Amino acid sequence: MSVAEAPAEADPAGRVPQPLIRSSSLLRAREQAIRLVLFLCALLSVATTVGIVLILVDETIVAIPPDTAFFQNVSLWEFLTETRWTPQYAEKHFGILPLVCGTLLVAGIAALIGIPVGLASAIYLSEYSSPRARGLIKPVLEILAGIPTVVYGYFALVFVTPYVLRPIFQDLLGFHVSVFNAASAGIVVGIMIIPMISSLSEDVLRAVPQGLREAGYALGSTKFDVSVKIVVPGALSGILASFLLAISRAIGETMAVTIAAGQHPKLTLNPFESIETMTAYIVNVSLGDTPAGTIEYKSLYAVALVLFVMTLSMNILSQFILRRYREVYQ
Amino acid sequence: MSQFDQSFSAGLAARHRQGRIFEFVCAASTWFALLALAVLIGGIAWQAFGWLDWQYLTSFDSRFPERAGILAGLWGSLWLILFTAIFSVPIGIGAAIYLEEYARPGLMTRIIQINLSNLAGIPSIVYGILGLTVFVKMFGAFDPPGVLDVSLGIVTLHIPLPLGRTVLAGSLTLTLLVLPVIIIASQEALRAVPPSLRHASYALGATQWQTIRNQVLPSAMPGVLTGVILALSRAVGEAAPLIMIGALTYVAFTPGDIVNPVDLVRNPQGVAEAPFGTFTAIPIQVFNWVSRPKVEYQHVAAAGSLVLLALLLLMNGTAIFIRNRFQKRIRW
Numbered sequence A: 001m002s003v004a005e006a007p008a009e010a011d012p013a014g015r016v017p018q019p020l021i022r023s024s025s026l027l028r029a030r031e032q033a034i035r036l037v038l039f040l041c042a043l044l045s046v047a048t049t050v051g052i053v054l055i056l057v058d059e060t061i062v063a064i065p066p067d068t069a070f071f072q073n074v075s076l077w078e079f080l081t082e083t084r085w086t087p088q089y090a091e092k093h094f095g096i097l098p099l100v101c102g103t104l105l106v107a108g109i110a111a112l113i114g115i116p117v118g119l120a121s122a123i124y125l126s127e128y129s130s131p132r133a134r135g136l137i138k139p140v141l142e143i144l145a146g147i148p149t150v151v152y153g154y155f156a157l158v159f160v161t162p163y164v165l166r167p168i169f170q171d172l173l174g175f176h177v178s179v180f181n182a183a184s185a186g187i188v189v190g191i192m193i194i195p196m197i198s199s200l201s202e203d204v205l206r207a208v209p210q211g212l213r214e215a216g217y218a219l220g221s222t223k224f225d226v227s228v229k230i231v232v233p234g235a236l237s238g239i240l241a242s243f244l245l246a247i248s249r250a251i252g253e254t255m256a257v258t259i260a261a262g263q264h265p266k267l268t269l270n271p272f273e274s275i276e277t278m279t280a281y282i283v284n285v286s287l288g289d290t291p292a293g294t295i296e297y298k299s300l301y302a303v304a305l306v307l308f309v310m311t312l313s314m315n316i317l318s319q320f321i322l323r324r325y326r327e328v329y330q
Numbered sequence B: 001m002s003q004f005d006q007s008f009s010a011g012l013a014a015r016h017r018q019g020r021i022f023e024f025v026c027a028a029s030t031w032f033a034l035l036a037l038a039v040l041i042g043g044i045a046w047q048a049f050g051w052l053d054w055q056y057l058t059s060f061d062s063r064f065p066e067r068a069g070i071l072a073g074l075w076g077s078l079w080l081i082l083f084t085a086i087f088s089v090p091i092g093i094g095a096a097i098y099l100e101e102y103a104r105p106g107l108m109t110r111i112i113q114i115n116l117s118n119l120a121g122i123p124s125i126v127y128g129i130l131g132l133t134v135f136v137k138m139f140g141a142f143d144p145p146g147v148l149d150v151s152l153g154i155v156t157l158h159i160p161l162p163l164g165r166t167v168l169a170g171s172l173t174l175t176l177l178v179l180p181v182i183i184i185a186s187q188e189a190l191r192a193v194p195p196s197l198r199h200a201s202y203a204l205g206a207t208q209w210q211t212i213r214n215q216v217l218p219s220a221m222p223g224v225l226t227g228v229i230l231a232l233s234r235a236v237g238e239a240a241p242l243i244m245i246g247a248l249t250y251v252a253f254t255p256g257d258i259v260n261p262v263d264l265v266r267n268p269q270g271v272a273e274a275p276f277g278t279f280t281a282i283p284i285q286v287f288n289w290v291s292r293p294k295v296e297y298q299h300v301a302a303a304g305s306l307v308l309l310a311l312l313l314l315m316n317g318t319a320i321f322i323r324n325r326f327q328k329r330i331r332w
Helices: A020-060 A076-081 A097-128 A131-146 A149-172 A182-206 A210-218 A223-234 A236-252 A255-260 A278-287 A295-325 B003-048 B071-102 B107-119 B124-136 B167-191 B195-203 B208-237 B240-244 B268-276 B282-291 B296-327
Strands: B146-152 B155-161
Touching: A020 A295, A020 B071, A020 B107, A020 B124, A020 B167, A020 B208, A097 A131, A097 A182, A097 A223, A097 A236, A097 A278, A097 A295, A097 B003, A131 A182, A131 B003, A131 B208, A131 B296, A149 A182, A149 A255, A149 B003, A149 B208, A149 B282, A149 B296, A182 A236, A182 A255, A182 B003, A210 A223, A223 A236, A223 B003, A236 A295, A236 B124, A255 A278, A255 B282, A278 A295, A278 B124, A278 B240, A295 B107, A295 B124, B003 B296, B071 B107, B071 B167, B071 B208, B071 B268, B071 B282, B071 B296, B107 B167, B124 B167, B124 B240, B155 B268, B167 B208, B167 B240, B167 B268, B195 B208, B208 B282, B208 B296, B240 B282, B282 B296
Parallel strands: none
Antiparallel strands: B146 B155
């Protein structure tokens, strides 16, 4: 009887020792299985994107028969050039321009507030404040980003319009300020994006090497010169990327604008009028009792597709700027 | 003094003044943001004063503002967080582990990585549209709708197919929404674990998975958990995707009729039914109250906002606690 054929002896714990080769191949199979499961987890994110694109395209561009897609009923030309958006009326018009205009109006006002304040506070935190103050201020600022957007909408409707906009612009300057208006929504969305801009910009400002600042001082620069002419240009790509991300967030912002900006799709640049954004339209259709399958219901997907393309292209542009124009410091 | 020095000093006072003004503007901007936060929270607390009481926390919505309460939304939100966490945490950490520990640089990895950062920027309402088709309607594959009964001994699960406007459909939608955030945060935490730890583990004969499970993951856990809680607190505040998938706005019941923590033990069948019940959530109730014409509902909405902020504070506080508690133990 050779050694190999000897019956395996159980160890004191009762386990039968396995030949190393077999246990290791089992182990290897298990490793492979785990790797596969984890890979599938990672793949889910790609599936999500594919799913979003397929669903939006299915309802708008090509539909599975007998369904018809949105653009088979409404021409792309009408969709992009018509200036009325009246899906709920007897005389239906599907021109996306009023919704895009409303969205850009709110995003523009938000950018007017969020970008200067966000950048200035980023410069303050990175260049002027003491590390201790920064450690205190930064987390508090982050709270602003964490507040739910319905709360911002409530704040716009109940505080910003009656206590800020009306006294200044209606009583003092004589504009008519509607209860629902683009300005109040834009202001709160602007406040919402401040922490995003200031936090992302501060990171890139602080990544500018100290040596560059010291070189500036050695040439007789003041702190202002160093901050504005050396540090900010040195971090410009990151700062621009943070602006784009913030604006893209403002475009996609939903609840605050649904509550505060109104439900009247209108091609106007007057910030005190009631308008409707793309996101607010989507919410209002899904809250209403529009039956699925109708052209009004499909218009929701067409609007969502435009929204998706706009935010996605801004995100891609922001990543491109970061990668292409990043200053690499050793 | 040379001519150069003179011209330098002549402008110096003005340049210093310019610098001081600039510093003031920057400081004022920072204070503006902090002030906005204070006004926001102070204003809401002021509006909610006298409305946020025990009656409010234990009542359903009502046509009378003084009787309206947050109970349905509170339970709805709690069930949503629970199931969102159950789905998103393992998948998110798993994906992060794959990308950090297994994936080799290549086309596929780059696609996944670029896709992740783009997903994080997609508006939440678009996720709602995805959830509506995939989870609520399930592509219309189940027509007529059916119910799958699964018996688990003491309780029976009645799983509707398609899922419909249930807590489960809402949680799955929120899962897709928060996954990119969880994955990106977990990746950062895993990246912070020094390679020497992995090498030491391999040197002792551990396989890659054993190394990850016993060494890398425990070390990265504080960072991962912080990211998870922050992502979940984003999910709690979301209303748009839930409105898209058809969460109800006026509700006088809770998922599984569980209205009290004691019911969780007393009513196991209710617990089993909760994931398949229709629901509302705190942000949706706040949205609904804000939209009502009666002025008193503004106070009800403010009280709801305050409950939501308190819930978020609790979650963020936990995240900070975890980070501080565990960070001190590990020193590389």
